Amino acid sequence: MPPWNSAKTKVQLRICVQRLRLLQEKKEAQAKTSRRDIATLLEHRKIEKARVKVESIINEDIYIELLELLELYCELLIARFGLLEQNTREPDAGVNEGVCSIIYAAPRTELKELHVLRDMLMHKYGRDFSVGVMENKDGCVSERVMKKLTFLAPPDDLVDAYLREIAKGYGVDWSPEPKAEGNDESGGGGGSKETAEDSSQEIPVAIGAKIAAEEKVPNLPAIPPTEESDKSKPGTKASDSTPAPAKPKVYEDEFALLAKRFEALKKR
Numbered sequence: 001m002p003p004w005n006s007a008k009t010k011v012q013l014r015i016c017v018q019r020l021r022l023l024q025e026k027k028e029a030q031a032k033t034s035r036r037d038i039a040t041l042l043e044h045r046k047i048e049k050a051r052v053k054v055e056s057i058i059n060e061d062i063y064i065e066l067l068e069l070l071e072l073y074c075e076l077l078i079a080r081f082g083l084l085e086q087n088t089r090e091p092d093a094g095v096n097e098g099v100c101s102i103i104y105a106a107p108r109t110e111l112k113e114l115h116v117l118r119d120m121l122m123h124k125y126g127r128d129f130s131v132g133v134m135e136n137k138d139g140c141v142s143e144r145v146m147k148k149l150t151f152l153a154p155p156d157d158l159v160d161a162y163l164r165e166i167a168k169g170y171g172v173d174w175s176p177e178p179k180a181e182g183n184d185e186s187g188g189g190g191g192s193k194e195t196a197e198d199s200s201q202e203i204p205v206a207i208g209a210k211i212a213a214e215e216k217v218p219n220l221p222a223i224p225p226t227e228e229s230d231k232s233k234p235g236t237k238a239s240d241s242t243p244a245p246a247k248p249k250v251y252e253d254e255f256a257l258l259a260k261r262f263e264a265l266k267k268r
Helices: 006-043 047-079 093-108 112-134 143-149 156-169 181-185 189-201 207-212 227-232 254-266
Strands: none
Touching (some): 006 047, 047 093, 047 156
16 A cells, blocks of 8 residues: 655546546547447337447446546545645545545546555555445445445336437437336336436436537626716716625636536536
């Protein structure tokens, strides 16, 4: 196990960020090829084979989401490295979630650089703390990371949703067969509907957005009125008018940007 060294750990964090990004790009390129193959299978009406391949794509999308989360945690530790350098037995609350998530999830990835970073963090905080993290004591590991590491067979509704979007994106005339009414009216029908709704919310990445490659333009903040516009209005006094709202801050620190990216992940 490599010993703790602040300078080497910071360099290792940056290396991990680069490697995580490269691995995400590689996985996304492979998924793009797989989606094209699935569209061909749908065109030739090889539905069962297409459904099997879609399940692997769903699992890969979940894995990519995990890599993105770990990348964000590495960036967070770089931004708050001063807290990480403190000589304490347990990490500060500001970096605790990132440290625990990396220690817990690193062995489930294929990145050797992340394994080295994990060993460094384990050496700094000791064996007892590391064992507690691997057991997820007190829920110290991020719930989002735990969900990405939980392997479950994707429900049929989720598989149909992926197939539908792939067929739509590649111009294939295909849609899932409607379910029999008897299945919907059975005792488990209500539960299956709720499961379908939950699974649609848990889709790792919007598959349709990936194929269409659409980018959303962020909403611009409202611009407060200027002094010239207030003076141009007849019969108004500066003393009677309500105070102008504070100007929006143009600069956002690294913490705020990271927080926004975490919130975006929650909505996926």
